[in-house]
Amino acid sequence: MSIYFTRLRVESPAPLKELEDWPGCWKVYTICANQSKNSSTTRKDVREMEVADAEKARSAYGNLLNRAYTGRPLETLYDEKQCHVVHKFDFNGSLFKIYRLRAGDIRVYFCYPPLGNKNIVLLKTQPKRNDNLSKGEKRELEGIARSVLQYSNLKDFMSRVI
C-alpha cells in the first residue's frame, strides 16, 4: 500500500508562539492515504471519536508535540506508565518497536522509523478503556508500521512527505 506523510499540527492560540523546528527536535508525522492532507489517518481517528475524547486526543498531541520539540529522548519525558513499548516484531533482523502513549483514556500508538533522523510517525489513536491489546490489534498496528517501514530510507520517506 502506497502512503504519504504529513506533519502533525495542533493550533497554537494567540499569543502563543508556534513550535518551530530546530535541528535537534523530533518531528511528528501522521500517515496519509493519498496526497491530500485530508486523508490523514490521524484525522480519521479523531473524527470518529466523541467530542470529549477528541479533546483529550488534541491535548495528548499537544503534549507530544511539546515534548518532541525539546529533542530529548521521549521515554525520559514520560513515566513508564505513560509511554512504553506495546509490540515488537522482526524487521531486517532486528526488533522493531511500537510505542504507546497513554493520556487518560486516549491511546496514541507511534514508532520511530529507522531513518537516521529524528522522526516519529503516529500509527493510530483511539479511545481505549482496556490496556490489553488483542492479537488482532497488534497485527493491525504491525501492518501499519510495516507500511511505514517500506520507506525506511530517509530519501524515500522525505519524498512521501506532503
Place this chain on the structure above:
Amino acid sequence: MTTSTALVATNQLQAEDDIFSHLQPISAFDVKKDYIATQLAALMSFCEKSRSDMAEGLGWEKSRITRILSGENNLTIKTIWEFSSYLGFDYDVVFHSADQRRPQQPWQIERREIVFSQFWNTLNQEINLPGILVTQAAYDITGNLLTENIRVGTTIEYEAKTNETASSFTPIQIPIGR
C-alpha cells in the same frame, strides 16, 4: 485540557492541517502550562535525573513530581525554583512575541556545541589550515547558529563578532544534525 480561558485563535492552521476544526478552540493557558511542565521534564532529562531521583533529592512524594510534570497544574514560582535550583539551574521570565525567537534552553545549547564540534573536526580533517580561529560568536543573541555568516579562510571569523566582510573568505553551509 479545559477551555476555561480559551482565547480566540489567530495562529490558525490551514483547514487541511487542522484536524480539530470541529472542536472549541483550545485554551492558550492550558497549552502554556503543558509547555512549562515540558521544559522542567526536559531539564530533568538533560541532567540525567529520573522522577525517583527528583523525589528523593527534593524530599517530595513521587506523585508530586508526576503532577508537576503532567502539564495540568498551575505551577508556582516556588515550585519551579525548587525544581530547577535542585538541578543547578537558575531561571528567568523572558517575554517574547509570537514572531520572535525563543531563548535557547541548555539542551539546545549543548546540541549546537556538539554540532559545532562535529563541524570543526570535519573542517580540520578536510582543510587542515593552521591558525584557524573559531569563536562562539557564530550564534545570535538567542543562541541560534548563524550558518550563513560562517566563513572559512586562514581564520574563521563571524560577522556577528568582527563585523568583517573579507572578500577572501568563502561562505559555507554547515550540515546541522541531519
